[in-house]
Amino acid sequence: MSRPHGPHRPFFPFGNPFRMILPKGSYLSPRLYALVKNFEESLAERFRQLKPKDREDVLTLSWMRLAMQLLSETHNDIKTLITELELPVCDWDEKWIDVYLGNSVKLLDICIAFSSELSRLSQGHLLLQCVLHDLDSSSSKQFVRSRSSLDAWRSHINSKNPRLANCFPILDGLTETLNLPKVKNSAKGKVLMQAMYGVKVETVFICSIFAAAFSGSANKLTDLQVPETCLWAEAFTDLQAFINGEIRNMIPRGRVTVLKELEAVDISVKKLYPMIDDGVGPVEAEAFQSSILDFGKNAEKLSQGLDLLTKDVDGFFQIVLGGRDALLCNLRVAGNISDNES
Template sequence: MSTLFASLGAVIHSFSSPRSPHRVPVFEANSDPALLAFESEVSSRLEQLRSTDGTGYLSIEWLCQAMEMVLSTHAYAEVFVPNLQHDATNSDRKWTNSFLDNSVKLLDTCVILKEAVAEIKSYCGHLKVALRALEKEPTGEVQLKRCMKALNKCMDALKRRDDAVNYLGHRRTKLENCSSMLRRMGERLNMEDASNGNSCSAIYTAQIITIFVYGLLSSALSLKPRRSLSSISVDGHSSWCFSLINLQQSVKEQIERKKRRGSNAVLEELDMADIAVRKFHDLIQEISHGKSSSEKGIQVLKVTEGSKALQALFMDLQQGIPALESHLENTYRNLLRSRMAFLDMELGS
């Protein structure tokens, strides 16, 4: 039951749509000490994320911290679980049906997010081959050719994803389809009354936080995203509402800076690796067209230095992926367990 809130996260995605004429229900000021402590904790965690250096937004470490916040928010909300069955029983039956439908779609979303991480792992595989080609010294023409071939595969891995979107015209990537699906889920529910007791207020908070983090993941794992990060419109008296607004604005500004710079990736480590790969590719290509052996000798030294810098970026990316995978897997398991817990609650009512 402690993971019940995890499955409810995406049902309010429509609150992030600026075109929606509906507003998030405004909760009356609550004097319940437990609820006030819960909201204060959420605000504190949001402020901690915002206090990160702006260049750290959308790094693997930061995203993992954001997902940890989601899990801790759900765990903190556990105190309200005993009241959940009573509140749900007195609410519209559509609330139950919507939850069961949304939980399946959220499980599908987690699968797609994990597939996106698998694509980054494939990129890392090509980059590893490129770096290994330069391990043997002295660096000769054969090693440079092998490295160049692997670097081409790295760049093609990002380019193919972008070309596929352009070639298919109006069709969208799986991550974009996920965002649209979540938005439609919210549109069907944004007219429902979410203020049926403190347990529903806690669920509402957990939903907002989950949607925000899921949106971050969808943007971070996208390549050349064509859409800006959706802003979740919240309206309430809780301090965490303002913390969330300020945080999402800061993150959105960083994504826009990346887009203006022409970045191929939003994920910080992948973006930095991609920039270094393209520069390294140009250097090797320049060496292959060198006019004299002395000139090539100087440039080979540059290759050695460049490969060390690229190796460091590769390690940052490669070492961060397992943590990202682990958090996504935990999310998936929580979604599955929470669905089963909710079904058990229904059978027992």
């Protein structure tokens, strides 16, 4: 949603969004204003960071790592904001607590599904290593074994992960409940809900991209509509249109996968397989060795990328789990204080 450049404008291009979310007559202190402003500006900057300069970077494992790292930063920011708001858990609306705890369970389930898929893809590396080992020999028997390993790898990569399917209805549920919660008589509460809305938008967006990438289905992508009053709305809308458009262009091309490093290995396999199958004469020997070298480099790059992305997904899992545990701990403490006072 681009806007033409013009003369100097107030900070809020669409008016003050907090006038809309705060109850009539409420006063937003400079401190609260600064807290939510900084949070939303940071979120906008992350959306800008996530838009790659090169279209070919979309759905590379390094780009997916960046997406997961930025998502983790935002979830850490919301924990910091909750502390800085000085809004004790005992003052939280019961609905806020239910939403937070419910969403955290759903995110943990999604992380488990993603980790399962990354593990499944990583398991294919052993088959690729077997291929490289067998191709290092001039024995015809070893060549037969290498063909068998390539066939097994193709079958493995094309198989479906039942655990991955479990995250799709979860994402559908999160998307359906994506809205700015209404909060009465609490400026701090409204600031908190405004920030949590931004976190949820980023979370649903990134997780839907991962689901689409792993499943190879653009049907899993979401096109979220967000209020223009959010300070990050323009950056998000621009990013979403770019990324979703690129992924939808990739998927109809008949690719085995839209993950770039996995696709590179698949291309190497397709190039190598006929050479193994038909045999290599003296003239083709140099091209054959070059193909083996490219295949090995692509296989190693895929393996390393999957390992690093797995660590980032696990890190996000721990952040979500830690936030959930901290809230439950605070609720227990608040409950004990209440019991002692009664």
